[in-house]
Amino acid sequence: MNTSLIKIENVTKKYKNKYVLKNISLDITHPGIYGFSGPNGSGKSMTFKTILGFVRPSSGKVTVNGEIIRKETLFAHDIGFSMSEFGVLANKSGTENLELLSILAKQGSESIPTLLRYVGLDPEDDKKVSSYSLGMKQRLSIATALIGNHKILILDEPTNALDEDGQAFLKKLVLDLFEKGKTILISSHDSTFLRSVAHQIYFLNDGKIVKEELV
Amino acid sequence: MSHFLSLILKRNTTLMWENIRIRFFLIIIMDCLIIFRSGSLEIALQGATITMSTPILPINWFFLVMSPFMVIGDYIEKAIKRDYPMVNTISVEMYLLIVAMQVIGVTSFMTMLWGLTSFKNINLLFLCYVYLALNILTLVYGVISTLLGSVIGQLIFISMLLLATGDTYIPVLSSLMKIHFSENGVYLDIVTLILLVIVVLWSPYLLEKIDFNG
Numbered sequence: 392m393n394t395s396l397i398k399i400e401n402v403t404k405k406y407k408n409k410y411v412l413k414n415i416s417l418d419i420t421h422p423g424i425y426g427f428s429g430p431n432g433s434g435k436s437m438t439f440k441t442i443l444g445f446v447r448p449s450s451g452k453v454t455v456n457g458e459i460i461r462k463e464t465l466f467a468h469d470i471g472f473s474m475s476e477f478g479v480l481a482n483k484s485g486t487e488n489l490e491l492l493s494i495l496a497k498q499g500s501e502s503i504p505t506l507l508r509y510v511g512l513d514p515e516d517d518k519k520v521s522s523y524s525l526g527m528k529q530r531l532s533i534a535t536a537l538i539g540n541h542k543i544l545i546l547d548e549p550t551n552a553l554d555e556d557g558q559a560f561l562k563k564l565v566l567d568l569f570e571k572g573k574t575i576l577i578s579s580h581d582s583t584f585l586r587s588v589a590h591q592i593y594f595l596n597d598g599k600i601v602k603e604e605l606v
Numbered sequence: 607m608s609h610f611l612s613l614i615l616k617r618n619t620t621l622m623w624e625n626i627r628i629r630f631f632l633i634i635i636m637d638c639l640i641i642f643r644s645g646s647l648e649i650a651l652q653g654a655t656i657t658m659s660t661p662i663l664p665i666n667w668f669f670l671v672m673s674p675f676m677v678i679g680d681y682i683e684k685a686i687k688r689d690y691p692m693v694n695t696i697s698v699e700m701y702l703l704i705v706a707m708q709v710i711g712v713t714s715f716m717t718m719l720w721g722l723t724s725f726k727n728i729n730l731l732f733l734c735y736v737y738l739a740l741n742i743l744t745l746v747y748g749v750i751s752t753l754l755g756s757v758i759g760q761l762i763f764i765s766m767l768l769l770a771t772g773d774t775y776i777p778v779l780s781s782l783m784k785i786h787f788s789e790n791g792v793y794l795d796i797v798t799l800i801l802l803v804i805v806v807l808w809s810p811y812l813l814e815k816i817d818f819n820g
Contacts, residue, residue, distance in 0.1 A: 406817075440817075440818075440819070445691055445818040445819065446817040446818070447814070447815065465694075465813070465814060476688065476819070477689075477691050477692050478692075479692075480617065480620055480621070481624075482620065482624070483620070491613055491617055492693070494610065494613055495610060495614070495693050495695050496695060497695075539695075
């Protein structure tokens with residue numbers, strides 16, 4: 392029997408008197424790259440937040456690595472995430488930000504220069520994050536998801552603010568992470584990008600999964 | 607204190623300062639001006655009971671008592687809903703303790719500065735009561751602002767303080783006015799404060815109900 396990595400069962404979420412998730416169900420049982428596509432407001436980010444435990448479903452159940460989220464544990468364990476609302480310290484450098492997170496994750500900080508180079512940032516650059524370009528902030532956000540060497544990664548709209556070169560870099564990075572055994576959930580309104588990386592894509596609209604596509 | 611906790615405290619101090627620094631300086635200056643112009647902290651916190659014949663809001667008292675909540679603003683709400691998920695390897699209880707220490711630090715600094723600004727004619731017992739009450743009320747404000755939002759939290763406190771200026775005795779709040787403070791009667795307020803602390807200590811369980819929505 393395959394234990395699900397991530398299982399969402401009939402989850403609805405009401406937020407500010409509106410249903411933002413309507414009876415979402417999915418079952419991820421093996422490592423892969425799973426895309427979530429849909430227009431703004433379709434429920435992609437909200438789906439990720441319910442998986443992580445950041446929002447409480449109005450009904451339904453979310454299980455990650457066998458733990459029921461918000462019942463057996465507040466937040467999901469062993470998931471790295473990159474989401475724009477949960478940012479880094481703007482008046483510190485990229486290195487300083489990652490050092491803090493790595494210590495909290497009980498991971499040695501000697502890997503930080505490698506990690507920064509891995510996402511295309513310069514570890515010698517001591518500029519504050521507040522002076523980073525949007526693309527650099529996006530890369531740093533992805534780096535924070537990689538701290539802790541988690542089995543599952545959630546990347547919410549990582550293609551935002553990335554130019555063509557940046558997207559190509561991201562594609563290479565995501566495929567490389569999959570080769571290393573990670574399960575990656577990645578959202579984008581750019582379905583072309585998702586088709587170039589994902590093994591399976593969930594299409595969302597108005598809070599529902601309207602189509603699943605094996606790539 | 608463990609290395610992790612000191613790191614989180616350092617991180618959160620940076621985040622808090624970014625959030626509150628402008629409000630902090632403006633309100634501290636206003637507080638000091640109020641106390642200086644009044645002559646002493648006791649006179650500034652004298653308060654008054656609004657009646658039909660004296661319908662005047664004790665604005666100095668009102669502003670001073672609201673000061674800590676105005677300075678802290680939405681920091682607690684953001685510290686929990688936006689800033690905790692990134693560091694959720696730290697237990698929620700420990701994280702809340704750190705946030706509580708931070709806001710107590712701010713409120714304590716403000717009330718002690720009030721005492722220093724009014725270095726003569728201080729009723730020490732009244733000052734200690736104000737210090738204790740405002741620190742605990744700040745934590746209660748933190749719980750309310752996390753659950754309902756900081757705007758609603760401030761409106762609730764404004765409403766309660768307005769009620770306290772009426773004829774009705776409101777535990778804890780009425781005694782923040784010097785005219786109502788009594789060394790004999792303060793024990794009821796202390797008991798109320800202890801009950802409020804119990805409510806605050808229960809707050810980690812309430813976090814299961816909220817959304818950490820950034």
